[in-house]
Amino acid sequence: MSQSQVLARKWRPKNFSSLIGQDHIIKALTNALDQKRIHHAYLFTGTRGVGKTTIARILAKAINCESGITSEPCENCPSCNEIDDGNFIDLIELDAASNTQVDNMRGLLENALYTPTSARYKVYIIDEVHMLSKSAFNAMLKTLEEPPGHVKFILATTDPQKIPVTILSRCLQFNLKQIPHVQISAHLKYILEKENITYSEKSLQLLARSAQGSMRDALSILDQAIIFSRGKLEESEVHAMLGTIDQSYLYDLLEAIIQKNGITLLSIADDIETRSISFDFVLQEIARLFHIISVAQIVPKAINENIPEYEKIILFSKKISPEEIQLYYQIVLHGRSDLGLAPDEYAGFTMTLMRILAFTPENLLSEIKSSTDVSYENSNEQNLQLEEKKTILETNLKVTSQLNTITAPRINSNNIPNLAKIDWPTLVNQLELKGMAKMLAQNCEIKNQSTNKLELCLLAEHKYLLEKEYQDKIHIALNEYFKNNVQLKFSIGKITGATPAELDNREKQTKQQKAISSIETDPVVRNLMENFDAKLINSSIKPINKGELE
Incomplete structure (x- = not known):
């Protein structure tokens, strides 16, 4: 009974022209062979299954073909046939993962001194070379640098970072790419x-x-x-x-998201769980779909019209705005990274879908307005509730708009604040600032000041505080304090005096030192230290504020 051969071996490329997806390697090696510029050591790197060992065998054929060194081996001579069959005596393939020790390498190097039996060159193919021990690498250094003229080394690895630089510098290195799908x-x-x-x-x-x-x-x-x-x-x-998900599930999920139909989303999630499909893979496919739709929206010519889902992608690209796609993409990526932290994969997946519904960008005000046109059984009561919601929302939108645009009050020429005389450390404590905005103010000093202009200077080491949000909060606080518009500017440079933060730190250090001195001079404490060999822990001493004694 004949035994079938697996496709990976049956359809293994036997010449450079049949290689797929490695054109940059083929071009370099073909030119080198045509010009008879053969290096003594090659290193092929790349992920699994991209053609490292295959290229090594074709290269061995090219330099040992009986028709001469050529980029197109004849594939009919005994050398070519024996290399294809894997029984060429002068082609030695070594699996470094199984021969990691220095003794194996020494034996190989000693054998390399002998001339080839029948070939032009004796070729050593060492696969997964990064698995060799440090001693084995050291043993091959000299031979790899100055090998006998009849020896060629071809190394292959999936992890070039583990190979010593002394080996890398002695090889002609080629990096194989992943093959496009x-x-x-x-x-x-x-x-x-x-x-x-x-x-x-x-x-x-x-x-x-x-x-x-x-x-x-x-x-x-x-x-x-x-x-x-x-x-x-x-x-x-x-x-x-x-065990993958059918594309129809993805389209149904996306349609349910557009329709904001939570019940349909959960029903699809239940169906996916029933089929035992990985939710991590589903999120990966959803992210891929969002990416393709985004490309179709922004660079439509980049989408291949021959792909089966082309019509669906174009349809969805018109149904969803680019901003929504970007938001959904980020939510799915975060949901996938959080999947391992969820109570279970189902909960993590459905929570990601709920986030998409909860954070869908939409005009809430327009929705409330449209809702007032819908008739309900208790129309009077519900319309009143809608009007209240609409009023609250309009008020919030106005307040938010005012905060975002930082609309300052008009300048009253009769009441312009005199900023030329202010003391910044004192003023900072009077301003109603909190959090990072207060920290920014405390680390600044006045660089220039005039009647209604103020320039604050900040050290470069604190430039991370110069967020526009924090600057705006200080600006608003100054406007409210002086009841007028203040022209505020920030800069980065050297500070000549003391900032409020530095003055506050000095005051705390002074209080701390006084507290330590007070404890050290206390008779009871001194008695304990002298008679019982007690030690004073300065870090445990805290100054007491006046308010804490009342």
């Missing part, structure tokens, strides 16, 4: 057509996206999908196999 999908389509297996476009897109940039993962998942779906790839079957 569009290219993965196209390659899967090509393979399925060659294998005579029916498929749907959406199922290929699901497989390509789940591979996360790894072609080997994509082919392994494709093998599994072919078995699961009995040789006929359909979207529903792939969803069931991957």
Whole structure:
């Protein structure tokens, strides 16, 4: 009975032209081979399944092909065939994860001194090279720097950060990129057509996206999908196999959000839980959908019209404003990060949906106005409540607008405040400031002052306090204190005198020192220290304010 070969091995590229998604590597290596500029050590880095070992084997073929060093191996000579079959005697593949010790490396280096048996070059491919021990790295330093002319080293790793810089500096390094899911999908389509297996476009897109940039993962998942779906790839079957969410669920969720229908949202969440789909994955897909819709709104030409969900994306991009999409995207990201802190995943997921409904940007005033047109059974009482709400909301909106715009009172020319004579430390204590605004005022000193102008200076180390919100609060407090408009300006520079914060600190230190001196001179305390070897803990001494004694 014949045994089938897995797709990842059967469709492994055998030349540079069949490689997918690594054009920058192919171009560099092809040019080097055509110009006969062969380096003695190469390092290929990148995530799993992007072609590191495959490129290493093709490179070994290119430099050992019997037709000569070429970027296009003949694939017919014994050397090419034996490398493809994995039994070429002068191609030594070593798994560093299984051979971490220095003894294995010494044996390999001793063997490297001998000339190739039949090939032009003896090629050593060391996979996952970052797993070697420090001693093993040190042992190969000299050989890697000045190897015999007949030896080529090709190193591959998923974690180049763990490789010593002394090794990195001796290698020609190439970083392999993750393969875009569009290219993965196209390659899967090509393979399925060659294998005579029916498929749907959406199922290929699901497989390509789940591979996360790894072609080997994509082919392994494709093998599994072919078995699961009995040789006929359909979207529903792939969803069931991957445990992913159907796109229709996402569109229903988004439609319910637009309609602000909480009951529908919870019903969909219950259905997702029943199907045992990961809520983390659902939030990831929702965020991805929001991203695509946002791109469609701002850069519509960037959306590929051939993707299956194109019409839906365009439809939703017109139903939701760009501001809402940005808000929803942030809420979903935060909801996903908080999922592990929730009582359970269901609670975390539904709470994220509730946040989206609660923080939907909308004109509440217009909603209240429109609500007054709706007839109710107890219309008189409810209309009165709506009018009260409308009045309160209008008042709040006016107050908020005044605070945000900081509309200062008109200047009365007969009552202009004389700021040239004020004492800033004294004035700060009289202003009704709190929190960070008070801290900003306390760390400033007057740089320039005139009749109605005031410039405050702040040290550079406190510039984090110069938020517009805190500046505005000080401005409002000064206007209210002087009953007129004050022209206020802030700057960063050197302080020549003492700020209110520094004066306050000096006063506290003086009080503390007096309290310590008072305790030290107390007869009872001195008696305890002299006769019982007691020690005075200065940090425990606190000065008593006058109000605390009453």
